[in-house]
Amino acid sequence: MATFSRSIPLADSAEEVLAWHGRPGAFHRLKPPWQDIRIVQQSGSIHEGDRLVMEIRSGLLRTRWTALHHDLPGVIGFEDEQVSGPFASWRHRHLVESAGTQESILHDLIEYTLPFSRVSTPLIGRVVEQQLDRLFAYRHRTMTADIRTHRGIAPLRIAIAGASGFVGSNLIPFLTTGGHTVLRLVRRQARAGEIEWNPDQGTLDASRMEGVDAVINLAGENIATRWTDHAKQGIRESRIRSTTLLATTMARLEKRPQAFISVSAVGYYGDTGDQEVDETTKAGDGFLPEIARAWEDAAGPAALAGIRVVHPRFGIILSPAGGALAKMLPIFKLGAGGRLGSGKQWMSWVAMDDVLGSIHHLLTHPSLSGPVNLVSPNPVRNEEFTRVLARVVSRPAIAPVPPFALHLLYGREMPDETLLSGARVLPRRLESDGYVFRFPDLEDALRHVLGRVKE
Numbered sequence: 463m464a465t466f467s468r469s470i471p472l473a474d475s476a477e478e479v480l481a482w483h484g485r486p487g488a489f490h491r492l493k494p495p496w497q498d499i500r501i502v503q504q505s506g507s508i509h510e511g512d513r514l515v516m517e518i519r520s521g522l523l524r525t526r527w528t529a530l531h532h533d534l535p536g537v538i539g540f541e542d543e544q545v546s547g548p549f550a551s552w553r554h555r556h557l558v559e560s561a562g563t564q565e566s567i568l569h570d571l572i573e574y575t576l577p578f579s580r581v582s583t584p585l586i587g588r589v590v591e592q593q594l595d596r597l598f599a600y601r602h603r604t605m606t607a608d609i610r611t612h613r614g615i616a617p618l619r620i621a622i623a624g625a626s627g628f629v630g631s632n633l634i635p636f637l638t639t640g641g642h643t644v645l646r647l648v649r650r651q652a653r654a655g656e657i658e659w660n661p662d663q664g665t666l667d668a669s670r671m672e673g674v675d676a677v678i679n680l681a682g683e684n685i686a687t688r689w690t691d692h693a694k695q696g697i698r699e700s701r702i703r704s705t706t707l708l709a710t711t712m713a714r715l716e717k718r719p720q721a722f723i724s725v726s727a728v729g730y731y732g733d734t735g736d737q738e739v740d741e742t743t744k745a746g747d748g749f750l751p752e753i754a755r756a757w758e759d760a761a762g763p764a765a766l767a768g769i770r771v772v773h774p775r776f777g778i779i780l781s782p783a784g785g786a787l788a789k790m791l792p793i794f795k796l797g798a799g800g801r802l803g804s805g806k807q808w809m810s811w812v813a814m815d816d817v818l819g820s821i822h823h824l825l826t827h828p829s830l831s832g833p834v835n836l837v838s839p840n841p842v843r844n845e846e847f848t849r850v851l852a853r854v855v856s857r858p859a860i861a862p863v864p865p866f867a868l869h870l871l872y873g874r875e876m877p878d879e880t881l882l883s884g885a886r887v888l889p890r891r892l893e894s895d896g897y898v899f900r901f902p903d904l905e906d907a908l909r910h911v912l913g914r915v916k917e
Contacts, residue, residue: 463551464587466572466594470602474609476538476558476566482609483540483556484508487635491608492601495783495814496913502526508540508556509533518548550575568605570598596913603910604815607900611819612640615826621657621671621719623647623704624680628784629725629776629817633678636818645674647681661704666711673717676825679708679724682757686786689749689876698753705760713767722764723824726773728810728837730754733883736808740890741775741833748879758833770831772824777810777837777887779817781911791912794851800861802868803882805845810837810887813907815900823897835889839902844884847904854908 472479482488484507493499498519506512512531517524527547534541537557544552557569572594576586620637624630625646634644645657652658652667659666661681671677681704683697705724712718731739732746745751758773765771779785793799812820820836842850852859868877889897901907909915 463573463575464590466574466591467570468595468598468602469567469569470606471561472566472568472606472609473564474566474613475564476560479558479566479568479609480538480540482605482639485639485641487638489514490632490635491604491639494597494600494913495781495911498783506531508542513545514542548577550577568602570601596915599915600910600913603915607815607819608636608639611822615640615822617641617643618675618825619643619645619673620676620678620825621645621647621674622678622680623659623708624682627680628781629779629814630680632781632783632814633680633818633821636822640822645670659707661700661707664703664707666707668711668715671711671719672715674719676721676723677708677712677719678821678825679705679722679761681705682725685729685750685876685880686789687876688871688873690873694749698756701753701757702760705757706763709761709764709771712769713763718767718769720828721770721772721825722761723772723774723821724758724761724764726754726758726775726833728775728777728835728885728887729880730758730775730833731885731887733807733879734885736886739835739885739887741835746885749875750879770828772831773833774820774824774836775833775887776817777812777835777841779814780811780907781814787911790851791855794855794857794859797857797859798861799848799852799857799859800863801845801848801859802863803844803865805843805848805862807844807882807884808841808886809844809847809884810835810841811847811904811907812837813899813901813911815910819900820892820897823892823895827895830891830895834891835887836892837887837889838899838904838907839889839893840904841886841888842904850905851908854905854912854914 500517502517503515508531510533514529516527518527525548528545529542530545532541539557541553541555552574555571559567561567620642622630622644625634637644645655647659648656649660657667657670683700685697687693712722729750730745731743732748732751745755761771780787782788782791824830848859865882868881901910
C-alpha cells in the first residue's frame with residue numbers, strides 16, 4: 463500500500479474550512495480543469511453515507527469512480543473511500559487541524575493500492591505520485607483563494623441566465639461554495655432552485671424573481687462559427703431578446719434586485735491596433751461592436767428602474783475545459799501550433815478564476831456600474847501567446863496559420879473581426895476599485911489551469 467500526504471496552512475478557522483468542503487459545488491471547484499471528470503450522481507455532500515459517482519474520460523476511455531464518504535469521530539474532517547474505481551483500494555482523509563481562532567492546517571492523507579499491484583512497476587508508482595502532486599497543488603491554490611474571496615461576505619440570492627454555459631457552469635459552484643443561493647433560469651418546467659423562462663417566446667416566471675438580490679445574464683449563442691446571415695441573426699437575437707426580457711421583468715417587480723450584471727465583450731471596441739483601450743474608449747466598427755452596443759443598450763429598462771446595471775466586457779477566457787484554449791490545446795500538444803496570421807494582433811485574455819472573482823467583486827461592490835473591462839492587466843500579442851502556450855506544454859510552435867486557411871474554415875468576416883484583429887484592452891475600472899487579479903501574468907495563468915506549475 464502506498465501513501466500520499468500534502469498539507470497547507472489556512473487563514474481561516476477549521477470549522478469554516480470544513481464547511482466550505484461541505485457546500486454544493488466544492489467538488490467542482492476542486493476538480494482539475496485539465497481532466498474531463500463528470501459527476502454522474504451525487505447524494506448528500508461529505509457526511510456519513512453520502513455518495514459521489516463520477517466518470518473520468520480520457521479519449522475513448524471511460525472510468526467510473528464511486529466514492530463513499532465517512533465521518534471521522536473526534537476530529538474535524540471527513541474521509542472518502544473508493545467503493546469502485548481505478549485503484550485496488552483508496553482512502554482519502556481530509557483532516558483540518560485548528561491552529562488558532564482563525565487559523566488552521568488542512569492535511570490531505572491518502573492510502574492507496576495500485577491496480578494489479580503485484581505487477582505494477584516503480585515507474586507507475588512515481589507517475590501516480592506526480593499526478594497527485596499536480597492535482598493537490600491545484601486544489602490547495604484554488605480552495606485557499608476561494609475562501610479568501612468569500613471571507614466576510616453576506617450570502618446573496620442570485621438568479622443566473624445562461625447557467626449551463628462555459629462561464630455559468632463554473633460560476634455557480636464558485637458562488638454556492640461561498641454560501642450564496644443560486645437560482646438557474648431554465649427553458650423547461652422549473653424544479654426546485656430554478657426559474658422557467660423562454661426568451662424566444664418572451665416568457666419569464668416573474669413571481670420567482672421576486673426577492674433576488676442580483677441577476678446575472680450570461681445568455682448568448684457562441685460566436686466561434688461561420689457568420690452566415692442566419693448565424694448572425696441567431697447571435698444577435700440570443701443576446702438582445704434575453705437581456706430585454708430580463709431587464710423589463712426586473713423593472714416591473716415589486717421588490718427589485720439590487721444589481722443586474724449583464725455580460726458584454728471586448729469586441730465592443732473592434733480592431734484598435736496598438737492603442738491602449740479602456741472603458742472610456744468609444745465603440746468600434748463592425749458586426750461585433752454593433753452587437754455589443756445593442757446588447758448593452760437592451761439592459762436600459764433595468765437601469766431606468768433604479769437597478770445598478772454592470773456590463774463586464776469579457777476578453778478571451780482561459781480554461782482547457784472550454785472556449786478558445788480548449789480548441790488550441792490539442793494542436794499545440796501535437797507540436798503543430800503557431801501564430802495566427804502575422805501574430806501582431808493583441809489578445810486581451812483573462813483566467814477563468816479571475817472571471818469568477820471579478821463577477822463576485824461586481825456583485826459585492828455597489829460602487830461599480832456601467833461597462834467594466836474583464837481582462838488581465840497584461841494583454842499580449844498573438845505571437846507571444848503562442849510562444850508562452852508552447853513553452854507551458856513543452857512543445858515547439860513552428861506552424862503559423864495563414865489567413866486564407868481561417869477564411870476557408872470560417873469565411874472571411876468572422877476571422878477578420880476576431881482571430882486576425884484585436885484590441886489592447888486594460889481593466890482600469892476593476893483595478894481602480896481594488897480588485898486584485900489572481901493571475902495577471904499569462905504564463906502563470908496557463909500553468910495553473912493546465913496543472914503545470916513550477917514549485
